[in-house]
Amino acid sequence: MTAAPRHWTAPRILVRVVLFFTLLGPLLADLAIPAVADLHLHNPAWPPHAKFHDAQYIVMAALIAGVGLAVLWGRTGDLRARFHLAAALGSVTWLGMFAALLFPGTAPQDPEHAADAVKVAGLDPQLFIALVMLVALSAALILERTRSPIPGRAAG
DSSP: OOOHHHTTOHHHHHHHHHHHHHHHHHHIIISSSSHTTTTTTTTTTTTTTHHHHHHHHHHHHHHHHHHHHHHHOOSSHHHHHHHHHHHHHHHHHHHHHHHHSSTTTSSSHHHHTTTTTTOOOOOOOOHHHHHHHHHHHHHHHHHTSOEEEEEEEEOO
């Protein structure tokens, strides 16, 4: 069996979906979708430095996702190692949301919006989305563990 048919397995598709969502999600949510962007980059109450860090997050998420997609699309070398690296890269943005809550003075919502904040399964929407992405990556890793070894192709 060649490596090509195994390139479109359920675990790889799951990781691709997470990486595509990571590539576009923060950009759309924090910049383009008015209802959410008005709470972020378009929020007049945010100082320029806060907007800088939000923009930095958007760019970093896109770069991490782009690298993850490039790693996952590659068909040379150890394909299972490439898969694991892509899944790890896919988790960075989403794990970062939960880790950010460990820093003093952080919150998933600005105080003026906290009372009106919509909850999804008891979580702020971005944390719920992060949890879904991490569950999808975990499922991909579990599914991949059950598969037979993926033969790698020599580079070049």
